[in-house]
Amino acid sequence: MAEGSVAEVKQSLAAVGYLADEPAALVSFLAQKLGKPVLVEGPAGVGKTELAKALSRASGRELVRLQCYEGLDEAKAMYEWNYRKQLLRIQAGGEAGWEDVQDDIFSTDFLLERPLMQAIASREPVVLLIDEIDKTDQEFEAMLLELLSDFQITIPELGRIEATTMPIVVLTSNDSRELTEALKRRCLYLWLDYPELEREMEIVRLHTPEISETLARKLVEVIRMVRGLDLKKPPSIAESIDWARTLLLLGAEDIDRETFTQSMSIIVKHRTDIDLVAERVGVKLAEPSSPAAG
Ligand SMILES: Nc1ncnc2c1ncn2[C@@H]1O[C@H](COP(=O)(O)OP(=O)(O)O)[C@@H](O)[C@H]1O
Ligand SMILES: [Mg+2]
Known part of the structure; x- marks a missing residue:
């Protein structure tokens, strides 16, 4: 990926199956030109992780992934x-x-390299994905700051290890907590949200080419209507894609009341959300089965 323009970045991402909107294409372009990490924030299932994977595919760089979780420490993130x-x-x-x-x-020889170390030590330039950073604590964030500004790690017994090649760094956050200003300052920022209707249709059709345009449009319209309800967990692009596959398997040509009732658990996954959607759409749900009384 040696693109000279935002449009070219957009194209090369599309070529590997990622349909970026303007802001996502711009930030991907700048990340490579400025050598700055990108912080991608937004709700679950809108393509944050996939953007990093697509950048790796498009650039032919290996993807090094650090999946964050509560309690993640240096030993598991860097080296031990x-x-x-x-x-x-x-x-x-x-x-x-x-x-x-x-x-x-x-x-x-006695060092176990964890993802951050792997990315720094790699001889070939990589894409480093630090996924769901909001699951860690501020202490971990502080540790990352050094790495992100200098691209180096110091091991007391061995000395400083500097990156010889510049990684493309993508951090993602589901926005479950505020990240520190210090971290944000070091990164380019991208807010990813649910896509526009036309782009979501394109994404759905890219993942399920067999679906007709009419059905894809209807599906995305219904999804958008459901997103408009006050749900605990609104359906994301991931659910749109799953639903499209389900409808194909069911041989549905339209989303009528029956099809909707039958398949709605693919897009809403909390009991209270299901009730709310059912009420709004006017579908009757089977009562949860209970041991027959009397
Ligand atoms: N712009 C896009 N182009 C193509 N597929 C996308 C796009 N955005 C999301 N997807 C698909 O949606 C699903 C969820 O994306 P993911 O990156 O896992 O979401 P997040 O990391 O934001 O929770 C994946 O299957 C991904 O391929
Ligand atoms: Mg993700």
């Missing part, structure tokens, strides 16, 4: 010493004595 291997080496001892052993066990 392989204690087992170190212990075995110590037990094996050596003719030359302890000093040799010590040199040995704190060399890269």
Whole structure:
């Protein structure tokens, strides 16, 4: 991917199956030109993770992914010493004595590289995806800041490891908590939201080419109507795609009341949401089965 313009970036993303809107294409272009990390925020299922994967496919760079979770620490994100291997080496001892052993066990051979280290140490430029950063705590964010501004990691026993190639870094957040200003300042920012009708239709048809244009349009219209209700979890692009596949499997040519009732659990997944949608659309749901009384 050696694009000279935003339009070319958009095209190369489309060529690998990602339909970017203008802001997403612009930020992807700038990320490569400015060498800055991109922070992508937005609700679940709108294509945040997929953008990073698409950038990797389009650029031919390997994708290095750090999936964040509560309690994620440096040892799992950056590197840790392989204690087992170190212990075995110590037990094996050596003719030359302890000093040799010590040199040995704190060399890269005894290091377990985690995603951040892998991305920095890689000889080929990579796409580094730090997925769902909002699941970690502020302490972890602070640790990342250093890495994101200098692209280097310091290991006390080994010294500084600097990136020899510039990774494209994509951080995603489901917006479950405010990220620190310090982090935002270092990143280009992209807010991804539910797409416009026409683009969502294109995305659905890209993932399920067998669906007719009429049915795809109807599907996206219904999805948008459902999104307008005050739901706990509104359906995302992921649900639109799943629903399109389901409708094809059911052989549905239209979304009539019966089809809707039959398949609505694909797009709404909370009991209270299901009730709300059913009420609004006027469909009768089967009562949850309970042990027959009397
Ligand atoms: N712009 C897009 N072009 C093509 N497919 C998309 C696009 N946006 C989302 N998708 C599809 O929607 C689904 C959900 O996207 P994902 O990246 O997992 O969402 P998020 O990370 O925001 O929760 C994936 O199957 C992805 O391929
Ligand atoms: Mg994701």
